[in-house]
């Protein structure tokens with residue numbers, strides 16, 4: 001078996017890469033999409049269903065699991081893999097993004113962040129060292145450096161956030177004790193190329209096993225996101241995986257891979273499923289729409305998921321209107337399948353040397369949201 005956390009690039013078409021990232025819980029075939037399990041569960045589906053969908057990497061949220069049930073409890077129960085019965089790779093975030101989202105109940109200082117729990121109002125403090133200690137208790141394969149995500153258009157705030165993110169990344173490296181976890185750094189800097197470059201170059205010098213591009217998908221335009229991705233691609237080491245945090249619509253996956261991204265995560269497919277929306281290869285549809293009342297065909301004729309193999313659109317519409325739990329489960333299975341199959345097809349097209357044609361065809365066919 002290959003050493004853990006080495007990254008092999010099998011094929012590259014311009015910036016797009018098909019690779020293998022070796023982890024203690026198996027290989028990630030990249031580019032890869034990770035479903036999000038905020039509370040150590042991908043909402044509405046069982047781990048067995050995820051396995052059937054051939055999901056490989058899943059994400060869990062440090063902030064939520066630290067507050068409930070507590071990272072020490074999870075460690076006592078054998079860590080996240082055992083706790084949530086998932087023996088494939090897991091990634092945890094640093095808790096930073098969620099803590100900073102608690103705009104009114106958190107206070108940042110150069111050493112860390114003090115905040116109030118959204119559950120019971122109790123006061124907590126997370127420092128870079130604490131974030132690593134929590135993530136070591138959780139025991140994911142990929143863990144993230146504690147970072148501050150500035151708002152995209154405030155240059156002064158971004159400068160301060162960036163300074164902290166750099167210092168905090170160094171502190172995370174020093175605090176880390178487990179060798180079976182890969183610590184990724186997070187590039188910040190808003191929409192400012194000079195800050196992004198500074199961030200990418202600083203983190204590259206730390207020689208981490210992977211790099212995330214943070215602070216995107218938080219209010220900036222798509223053109224700005226794509227431009228930052230292209231610039232960051234030039235500043236990061238080529239032999240390490242790049243992770244674009246919180247991005248996962250079908251068109252964003254294709255355009256992200258086009259710009260050198262290897263790992264994605266997003267709540268979109270699972271969240272949409274709980275709001276009656278299905279993602280297909282060409283568009284997003286609302287299954288509650290009256291036009292499906294007696295529709296015999298599945299959500300997507302070309303999809304081979306359990307939901308599309310066995311159920312009509314009319315049945316799914318009935319389930320969601322009757323607020324039946326199975327509606328969310330079937331739509332989640334379908335939406336995850338769409339994204340996971342899309343990633344497999346993207347990977348194959350890179351291996352076959354046909355990614356540019358694939359991407360052009362996909363973008364031409366993509367109709368967007370109904």
Ligand SMILES: [Zn+2]
Nearest residue numbers: 303305308334
């Ligand atoms: Zn389907």
